[in-house]
Amino acid sequence: MTYPHEQLSANPHDRTAVHRADDAWLQDRWADPETRVLxxxxxxxxxxxxxxxxxxxxEAPDGLRVLLGEHDGRAWFAVIVDAGISKAAQGEWTPLRGLLPSLADDAMAGAPLVFHALGLAEWLFVTRYCPRCGEPLAPAKSGHELTCANGHTQFPRTDPAVIMVVTHGEPGSEDERCLLGRQAVWPEGRFSTLAGFCEPGETLExxxxxxxxxEVGVEVGEVEYFGNQPWPLPASLMLGMIGRAVSTDITVDEHEIEEARWFTRTEMKTLAEAGTLVLPGGVSISRSLVEHWYGGPLPGAW
Structure with missing residues (x-):
């Protein structure tokens, strides 16, 4: 079975890191009319x-040129321009989250290319000064490094986060249940898998x-790895996991989670068809985790 989140990682580009500081190669590719720029x-x-x-x-404006790599026989770049341009015309410019519903179906977009471009753009946008000495940072290696006057080098960061479907009961049985939660800011009926960032020195499990x-006061025992998904919102790698609960009593923290519930497969199908249970969007690994446990596609999505 092909899971929904895999669409956003399919057919990745060659990042050609060896050419990021090769000015002659970069200029040659930039002069090629077949090259494409975001x-x-x-x-x-x-x-x-x-x-x-x-x-x-x-057709590209002046700005910071970021080499993304090669794909389908051509080079791909991003040009990062002043943030004030999009701020002045907010209705015309869209953040990554607003593009997710259509991104997986857009063959020309190349989801890995877009994730690469916007992940770097986010890092460059928020990383202005050296964390070691406070000096201003300047881009190097086609936007993949930042250096200061004292020779300190900064690299793009990726924050690992776990996202998990938690189950209880005999696997595959009618009584097996899946645990989902919802935040207070979400519309009524919207539920998702639980998630959170890894802390220093901590294993994924x-x-x-x-x-x-x-978040919900449930004790988890066995944990197994499911898959992963880049999620530059702003800089995460979502690591999908499956956890087996050894307790079932729920006590929500009332901070991140407003409500959490156990769902059997029958309940999940009935509620999803009625529209009273709204599950995560089709391209998210959260959706993949739920449908993996359920055993097939489910109706409805955010």
Missing amino acids: VVSGTRIKPVDGAIDWVAPA DAVRREVAE
Whole structure:
């Protein structure tokens, strides 16, 4: 079975890291009319008719050129321009989250390319000064490094986060249940898998156990790895996990989670068909985790 989140990682590009400091190679590719460029203002892009707008280098504005790599026989870049451009015309420029519903179906967009571009743009946008000495940072290696006058080098960061479906009962039985939660800011009926960031010195399995215990008071025993998904919102790698609960009493923290419930497969199907249970969108690994446990596609999505 192909899971929904895998669409956003399919057919990745060659990042060609060896050419990031090769000025002659970069100039040659930039001069090629077949090269394609994504214009990013701050951390937003300007879609055309709801699709990602890749332009030729001659059509790209001045800005920081970021090499993404090679794919389908051509080079791909991003040009990052001043964030004030998108701020002045917010209705025309869209953050990544607003593009997710259509991104997986847009063959020209190349989801890994867009994730790469916007992940770097976010890092460059928020990383202005050296954390070691406070000096201003300047881009190097086609936007993949930042250096200061004292020679300190900074690299893009990725924050590992676990996202988990928690189950209880005999696997595959009618009585087996799946634990989902909802935040207070979500519309009524919207539920999702639990998630949280890994802490320093913590294994993925222990992060699952800690987050579930903190958020809903359920104790988790066995944990297994399911898959992962880049999620530059702003800089996460979502690590999908499956946890087996050894307790079932729920005590929500009332901070991150407003409500949590156990669902059997029958309950989940009935409520999803009625629209009273709204599950995560089709391209998220959360959706993949739920449908993996359920055993097939489910109706409805955020």
